[in-house]
Amino acid sequence: MDFELTDEQKLIYNTAREFCERELIPHEELLERTGDLPRELDLEIRRKGIAIGLHACNLPESVGGGGLDCVSLTLVEKGLSRASNALAEAVRRPFNIMAACKGDQIAHFLEPVMRGEKRECIAMSEPDAGSDLRGMKTRAVKDGSDWIINGTKHFISNALRSQFVILFAATGEEQTSTGVKKTVSCFLIDLDTPGLTVAKGYDQLGHRGHTNDILHFDNVRVGGWQMVGEEGEGFKLVTDWLGGGRLSVAAVCQARAERAFEVAADYAARRRQFGQPIGKFQGIGFPLADMAIDIRLGDLLLMNTAWRVDQKFPSVAQDCAMAKVWCSEMLGRVADQAIQTCGGMGLMTDLPLERIYRDARAERIWEGTSEIQRHIVNRELMLARRA
CATH class of the missing domain: 2.40.110.10 (Butyryl-CoA Dehydrogenase, subunit A, domain 2)
Structure with a gap:
């Protein structure tokens, strides 16, 4: 079983992540301070995303999109979603349903979307x-x-x-x-x-x-x-067209959990008490280990689900539901423990943890609550047993 990404997939992820670090994350403080994404900034980010091929990369090539497969698109979502939601959304991935446009809908709706207008x-x-x-x-x-x-x-x-x-x-x-x-x-x-x-x-x-x-x-x-x-x-x-939203949420949650963990682990390695880094104490080190395990499991589930979508497995609705439940609930645990690891500094706006913690709560609700996802999983389990 080969878990290695192709060179092209690595390039796709690195492109999205570098764009996030360079063009999105520097504006997080503005969003937190004002609660608003200025229209000029929204359009500027969109233009830059179009210039490097991130805009509409989810739509098929037949309508002018990037035609990325699910694995590659999931990597794009992970790369961009380390930043605040509003900033990541400015790099437009239109709803897949736009590819269903026909007749006059193409010129009036689809084509302006593809041009970023x-x-x-x-x-x-x-x-x-x-x-x-x-x-x-x-x-x-x-x-x-x-x-x-x-x-x-x-x-x-x-x-x-x-x-x-x-x-x-x-x-x-x-x-x-x-x-x-x-x-x-x-x-x-x-x-x-x-x-x-x-x-x-x-x-x-x-x-x-x-x-x-x-x-x-x-x-x-x-x-x-x-x-x-x-x-x-x-x-x-x-x-047919909107099922990928749940997997997208899972990718967002995975990206933010990874960022929160990196902040916490770096802090634990740098912060010293009693003559050594606090990460060497079991009270800090064991929770860090648990966070790392949770994140690894989330990534495996996320990428395996994306692969199964590409392979057209029959049970992908169940797979996407599983990924959304695990990754969204895992993000909540990781964000909470990351703040605990950093102590008082975790609550301060100097670190992104308090924002990630606040933002994490919505992920278990939109695109279908955790309860709805568990219903989907259980429904498939019962259908497979003809119950």
């Missing part, structure tokens, strides 16, 4: 419907060749920085084995469409510069050409 956000969550997508109340009703949309979406990442939204809305009903359920369809909608309001979201724990916004749809009229895929295919689109 437009940015998309995605809207699924609602105040009364988070993990239960079939419970969504936002509804699209057909009116001739158009659709009329009403409802509210929230927790929409970076809507205030975007030009259009990938919207999932209920468009009908179907009979299932557990009763009547809503069918869901997907639309691409400009955020300046009449009746669509973008409002500032909630103040949040961590992730300075990243916004969670609210979208209100009041009789918003969209053309039939703006529907992605066929009517009622929303869940298929989620499965």
Whole structure:
């Protein structure tokens, strides 16, 4: 079994990590101090990312993307995600669903995204419907060749920085084995469409510069050409195009755990008490060893899952769920212990640990909570046993 990365994969990771160290991390203090990523800086980072091929590296070559396989893309995510979330997001990896654009959608939405001129956000969550997508109340009703949309979406990442939204809305009903359920369809909608309001979201724990916004749809009229895929295919689109989000979160968590560990280990080697580095005391050294073991396991699980995605294994939903659970919960443990290792200095803004600690909490919730991930794992276990 060969665990060695190819020369090309090493180059991809090093390129992303060096870009992060040079172009992203120096701006973390600005985000922490102001809570905002200036538009000029956002665009500058995007331009630099385009110049070295990081922009849209996840999309297929057939639409002008980088066409990276899952292993290579995971390495890009790891390299960039050592920095604050808002800075890493400025180096755009558009949602994979953009590759499903057809007809007029290509010129109006896809091509400007590929050129870095437009940015998309995605809207699924609602105040009364988070993990239960079939419970969504936002509804699209057909009116001739158009659709009329009403409802509210929230927790929409970076809507205030975007030009259009990938919207999932209920468009009908179907009979299932557990009763009547809503069918869901997907639309691409400009955020300046009449009746669509973008409002500032909630103040949040961590992730300075990243916004969670609210979208209100009041009789918003969209053309039939703006529907992605066929009517009622929303869940298929989620499965086909958005499954990689959970693995992306796992890569983010792995990168930040590695950075937190490096800070803690360096501190333990440098800080001296009672005539020797504190890392030589078991009270510090054993937790460092546990952190190193956790991180190694996370990396093996993450990269093996990415490899299995590339090999088209049938159970990748379970694999991605496992990776997200382990890496997100591991990051929480590592961030906490890294602060403990550094003592009082771990709480100070001179080190990145207190920020990593705050930011870590969201990772167990978005892109599917840890409970949802465990449900996916258990569902696959039972299906394999025909239970």
